[in-house]
Amino acid sequence: MxxxxxxxxxxxxxxxxxxxxxxxxxxxxxxxxxxxxxxxxxxxxxxxxNSFAVNLRTKESKVIGLIIPEIVHYFFSNVVNAIIEYAEKKGYLIITLQSNESDKLEEKQIELLLNKRVDGILISLSNNRKDLSPIHKIVESGTPLVLFDKISKLINCSKVIINDRDAAYAATEHLINTGCKDIAHFRGPLNPQNSIDRFLGYKKALEDSKLHFDKSLVYTCEKVSFEEGYNFAKELHQSNKKVDAIFAITDLVAIGAITYFNEANVKIPEDISIIGFSNWFMASVISPSLSSVDQPGYEMGKKAIKLLLKEIKAIKKGKKIKHKTIVLPTNVIKRSSTRD
Amino acid sequence: MxxxxxxxxxxxxxxxxxxxxxxxxxxxxxxxxxxxxxxxxxxxxxxxxNSFAVNLRTKESKVIGLIIPEIVHYFFSNVVNAIIEYAEKKGYLIITLQSNESDKLEEKQIELLLNKRVDGILISLSNNRKDLSPIHKIVESGTPLVLFDKISKLINCSKVIINDRDAAYAATEHLINTGCKDIAHFRGPLNPQNSIDRFLGYKKALEDSKLHFDKSLVYTCEKVSFEEGYNFAKELHQSNKKVDAIFAITDLVAIGAITYFNEANVKIPEDISIIGFSNWFMASVISPSLSSVDQPGYEMGKKAIKLLLKEIKAIKKGKKIKHKTIVLPTNVIKRSSTRD
DNA sequence: ATTTATACCGAAATCGTTTTCGGTAAAATC
DNA sequence: GATTTTACCGAAAACGATTTCGGTATAAAT
Structure with a gap:
């Protein structure tokens, strides 16, 4: 040959x-x-x-590195989808890596991408990241970096996010506006900023409406799973606590709850309203269809890669770059699991 | 810097x-x-x-190219997951591309990967692929290639697949063994081999059990969507045709059907049995839980990348390689949507 | 006829690493 | 003391493309 x-x-x-x-x-x-x-x-x-020779000569690889926690997630696979698609149109290829929520692995992967001399890096941080020095290392290396969804404000780079707090606030507000008064929250783990922010949004909405915040109505889903949604719904139901609504950290958790209530012949939304988060495609599909807050994965991916490519271009031309933080709007999607 | x-x-x-x-x-x-x-x-x-210089010198990039129809698919994201994970362990990085079921795009992407001089290529073919010359081109270029899931037998390379025909046969057989006699099939589009094979397996199972094959009981899902499952279930129900079971091309379609029957107060599996395909995680989650045939995405990805890396190694050592075709076993997963 | 402009072409340096093949000094052997 | 071995080191040629800079013809201008 x-x-x-x-x-x-x-x-x-x-x-x-x-x-x-x-x-x-x-x-x-x-x-x-x-x-x-x-x-x-x-x-x-x-x-x-010979691209190896061209790379060596031009000092660019036309490859972007991407690190996400897990690709087997509707939200993230949508992000990856958008990134791959847009990058390809602009002549860039994407190397994808998954941290599996392990900060150690994440660090190794950053190292890998830096060694590969990718032209830029996109990261959605793992939940456990405390030490930011590996991220700073990217910036110091001069490699353009864009953080998205799960970010840290302490890094000096561009970012694409939603406002989880406001989104959760809107979701809770929707429940309140439709007449709910005793609203439970199936929250996520205690560490991740996303999970904290959504909890805070929920709490703030209650307070702003002069509704009582009841700590015992907050359940923590460690694994953010269907089963947790199902089991907490059962627990809540059998506890005979006065509750007329649930705001779940995720549609999957919400669907777990719906499944329990369906089995237990609890009417949704007459007896209890449920709203989820992310607007997973299954939300429109189950019955009753699930109200949710859309978390625009595709849009986020597209904005992130766009921003990154822009910075790469700017650097190549020796221009100064101003880092931007794009906050994507979210909307409450009203369906049949909440009242009119 | x-x-x-x-x-x-x-x-x-x-x-x-x-x-x-x-x-x-x-x-x-x-x-x-x-x-x-x-x-x-x-x-x-x-x-x-400097990896560019190393690449040039050693003539290898330690990068593998991967083309799949769509990443936003539980099955494929699992495949990608396995591939990325295993490759990383062995010191390889993955560039992922999606054909979106477009053969034109697929060809461009093959070109891209060849130009990038990746060390090997993994492809799950798009449904519309007729002309195999772009695939042959890969083989001719000397780049190791492994095809998986959606393959063509006419390409001289290693492959990893399941036997869709046998799997569909087993699914149908399960319905027959549990007492069903009038079995409908919600099939996929007419072109893709997967869809054809599953249909053939269904038909064969009926014939082997001396059951009448009724063409009017076969519905074609063009988009393999929830809605089609729902609508065909409705159509079937309202047609008053004598039917006691459905074999759906996909769990999503099956869940569409289940949703309709739940709403219509048709008892599953007493009045009608339903079995899906793929063993999507939602199958165990909805109610009634859905019987299905597992399509081991993770296993398939792992086997495919393993095979590819082995061939890359062999070629590097100048050894001759014998192409293998691995057929992964599938199992009928019995749940509550079919009888005992 | 001399100068100037135009149109083409190529030598060579460069990117940074890998690897072969000699070379020199010191240490070991006889 | 002469020879061989051992232990280190480095020059230089790749790998293949890009780009600068200078060159030589020919055509145009004076």
Whole structure:
């Protein structure tokens, strides 16, 4: 399998490597005749420029690194989808890595991407990240970086996020506006900022409406799973606590709850209203269909890669870059699991 | 941002580039003293070997290309998950691309990966692929290739698949064994081999059990969506056709049907049995829980990347490679949507 | 006829690493 | 003391493309 190079083309045509290169790259100082000859031969031999050599020379790889906690997640697979798609259109390829919520793994992966000399890096931070020095290292290396969804404000780079607090506030407000007074919250783990922010939004909405915040109505889903939603719904129901609504950290948790209430013949939303978070496609599909807050994964991915490519371009041109933080709007999607 | 190179290390230490390189790569002909000096300085300056130069020299990129129809799919995101994970352990990175079921796009992406000079390629073919020449091109280029799930037998390379026909046969057989006699099939589109094979398995199972195959009981889901499952269930129900079971091409379609029957107060599995395909995690979660055939995405991804890396290794050592086709076993997972 | 402009072409340096192949000094052997 | 071995080191040639800078013809201008 003999490799076709500029050298082989040049020697076949009896010209120099320089001229061959210039012919293919539309330099003006090559005659139409030789240009045609080179192009024709290149096509005939199926010449493919050696990207390793090009990379070395141009010092860019046209590859972007992407680290997310887990790809097997509707939200993240949508993000990845958008990123891959947009990047490809702009001539960039994406190397994807998953941290599995392990900060140690995340650090290794950052190292890997830096070693690969990718042109830029996109990260959604793992929940357990405390030490920010590996992230700072990226910035120091001069590699453009954009953080999204799960970010840290302490890093000096561009970011794309939603306002979890406001979104949770809106969800809770929707429950309040539709007449609910005793609202439970199935929250996420205690550490992640997302989970904290949503809890805070929930609490703030209660307070702003002069509703009593009852700590015993807050259940913590460690794994944010269907089962937890199901079991906490059962627990809540059998406890005979006075509750007329649930705000769940995630649609999956909410659907767990719905499943229990359906089985227990508790009417939704007459007896209890339920609202989820993320607007997973299953939300519109189960019955009753689930009200939710949309978390625009595709949009987020697209905005993040767009921002990153812009910074890469700017740096290449030696321009100064101003880091931006884009906050994507979220909307409460009203369906049948909450009242009118 | 001055780049740290072997050259800068060497000149700082007053030694040659060669020796610096050898010190870092554990060559025996460098004294412990200079080795230590080089290693220490390299660490101090945070030296990162220029991967572009290494690639050029070693002619390998340690990158694998992966093309799938869509990443936003539980099955495929599981495949990707496994591939990324295993590859990383073995020192390889994954560039992921999605064809969106477009053969034109798929061809461009193959071109992209070939131009990038990835060390190997993994593909799950798009449904519309007729012309196999772009795939042959990969083989001709000498790039190791492994096809999985949606493959073509006409390509001379290794493959990882399930036997859709047998799996569908087993699903239908399960319905028959549990007393069903009039079994409908919500099939997929007419083109894709997967869809055809599952239909054939269904038909064969009926014939082998001397059950009548009724063409009017076969519904074609063009988009393989929840809505189609729901609507065909409705259509079937209102048609008053005699039917006591449905085999759906996919769990999503099956869940659509279940949702309709739940609403219509048709008892599952007493009045009608339903079995899906893929063993999506939602199958165990809805009520009644859905019987299904597991389609081991994670296993498939792992086997595929393993096979590919093995071939890459073999080629590097100049060994001959024998292409393998791995057929992964599938199992009928019995849950509450079918009878005992 | 001489100068100037134009149109093409190519030598060579460069990117940073890897690896082969000699070379020199010191130590070991006879 | 002469020879061989051992232990280190480095020059230089790759890998393949890009780009600068200078060159030589030929055509145009004076």
């Amino acid at each position: 003999e490799q076709v190079t500029l050298k082989s083309i040049a020697s076949e045509l009896g010209i120099s490597i320089t001229t061959a290169s210039k012919a293919l790259k539309n330099y003006p100082d090559v005659s139409p005749k030789t240009r045609k000859a080179v192009i024709d031969l290149a096509r005939k031999l199926n010449y493919i420029p | 001055e780049q740290v190179t072997l050259k800068s290390i060497a000149s700082e230490l007053g030694i040659s580039i060669t020796t610096a390189s050898k010190a870092l790569k554990n060559y025996p002909d460098v004294s412990p003293k200079t080795r230590k000096a080089v290693i220490d300085l390299a660490r101090k300056l945070n030296y990162i070997p």
